[in-house]
Amino acid sequence: MIPNQWYPILEAKEVGNGKPTGVRRMGEELVLWRDLDGNLVCQGARCPHKGANLADGRMKGNTVECPYHGFRYGPDGACKAVPALGSGARIPGSLRVPTHPVREAHGLVWLWWGEERAEADLPDLQIAPVVADNPKAHATTHWTRPVHYTRYIESLLEFYHITYVHRDHWFNYIDYLFLYGTARKLGLDGKERYLAATKIVNHKLETEGQTLRYSFDHQEEADPRNTTHYVITFTFPCQVHVQTEQFEATSWLVPVDDGHTEHILRWYEYPAFKPLLRAEKLRRVLPWASLYMEKWIQDVQDVRIMERQEPKISEGGVSKFIPVDELNAKYLAIRSRLIQEAAAKAPPAGETAEAAGPPAGRPAPANGRKAAGAAANGNGSGGGNGSGSGNGSGTAATVPASRAR
Structure with missing residues (x-):
């Protein structure tokens, strides 16, 4: 964390x-x-x-x-x-x-x-403009899965797994028909086109502070016309925004504990239906249906794989990445750096809470003691830099100065 x-x-x-x-x-x-x-x-x-x-x-x-x-x-x-x-x-x-x-x-x-700070010293929320300024109608829900958040995030930072993971369930035929099929063949060629697109080309990674932007084409090698363009925007600590020609969604993969992750998923309206569905409530119907499909079908298929991955926590060196995994590699490298910076700032293991300065009125793992020792394996925390500008807004709850020490 x-x-x-x-x-x-x-x-x-x-x-x-x-x-x-x-x-x-x-x-x-x-x-x-x-x-x-x-x-x-x-x-x-x-x-x-x-x-x-x-x-x-x-x-x-x-x-x-x-x-x-x-x-x-x-x-x-x-x-x-x-x-x-x-x-x-x-x-x-x-x-x-x-x-x-x-x-x-x-x-x-x-x-x-993390570490306790005065309200004025807390940074802005880290929310990419593609999410913060998104005007589209949307629907949001959430669920918990028994996997570590690093594996969950990894699964959404690349999409060349979809050809192999999401291919056999009967519900996937809805995707084949409406998202991948051509009008010329009334959508009936959707599955063939879906399974044929296996190559990643034109991939490009950009980094800006704590935001990573990765664009690529998922393409059929024998027929480059069969291509889906993806743009994945990841913002630390856990926000993944996915844009394609077919859909747009934002996921937040939030640690519950070392063995479970809360997936908050927001699905946006389909622009093609906006002229037909004038009322915003109606335009949310299809996003809700997409959330249902993700929660009970697509995500379940992903989690079935993730549950059996080894090791359970991903970090640098545990996977043999290929060039198109550059977003995964960059995510793990920055995550490791942030955790190491936190460990370096944490007070010595024997230092008391009073000597360390900040009171202990915060989520327990962030008190800078056990966290320092656990940081190396990704389970701990302490005082990180928390820097970088954010464009999120909101009102902070009052945090009293006289917390228990």
């Missing part, structure tokens, strides 16, 4: 006013809720009293209430009430939960994962 980055963790509409929402991200259980003014709050879900999960509790005024003994925690993470001690009791200062910086932008909730 790459530290000092903004990670999208769920859709903003999933966090309402009526009850807390629980998710597991970055190896930690989190609880999200909205205060009385509608501001988003994200906290560690473990009640420090006896370890119950606050996401199983309920909202009580401007606090989230533990389901076990009714302890209530405010937006600043401090415990506001202990019913067993009575209303006038002095509440120990140690009874508090970590509160994490979050922002809402582009329909998603973004979590800052």
Whole structure:
């Protein structure tokens, strides 16, 4: 996991006013809720009293209430009430939960994962313009798969696997008919054209900060007219945008833990149907159908392969890349560099939290201790550079200065 980055963790509409929402991200259980003014709050879900999960509790005024003994925690993470001690009791200062910086932008909730910084020092969201400024109607959903995020990202950074992975399921014939078939043959030549296109040509990689842009043609060697042009834009830590003549989609591959990844997928409308479907709601119907196909068919086929890949975590040197894997290679090289920079900035293993400076009110793996030792294998984190300009926008949740240390 790459530290000092903004990670999208769920859709903003999933966090309402009526009850807390629980998710597991970055190896930690989190609880999200909205205060009385509608501001988003994200906290560690473990009640420090006896370890119950606050996401199983309920909202009580401007606090989230533990389901076990009714302890209530405010937006600043401090415990506001202990019913067993009575209303006038002095509440120990140690009874508090970590509160994490979050922002809402582009329909998603973004979590800052890494070293603690003042709000003014947090970087902008890293969102490529092709996503941030995309005017097309779209539909979004998400699901969890039992694979490491590096393998998941790799699968979307190249598309020459599709000829071999997505060829036999009956539902793929819809792709053959409408996306690859020619009008001259009423789409019936779709499968033949799909399976014949196996060569990657005209590939070009461009790098700009934490964004990688890779364009290429997926072509039939014997008939260059049978070509699909792809543009893949990857933005660290986990955003993949794919554009072809047939479709456009954005994926965010978010670490749940070392063995699971949350796939947030956004599918955009098909321009050819826009003149026919004037209402935006109608134009979202086909993207929703595409999401359904991806979730239950295409993605399942990919995951079936990924589950059996060895090693489970990808990094430099574990694969024998060929020239058309240059985007994969570049992704792994930059990921490794960011993690190494984080390890170099992490405090010594024996240093205490007080001596290290930043308080420990952040997702647990990012506290700079165990993270430093784990960084080499891609499972740890610490303080990375988090630099680079972003064009994302959103309002940050209030992060109190008096977090528990």
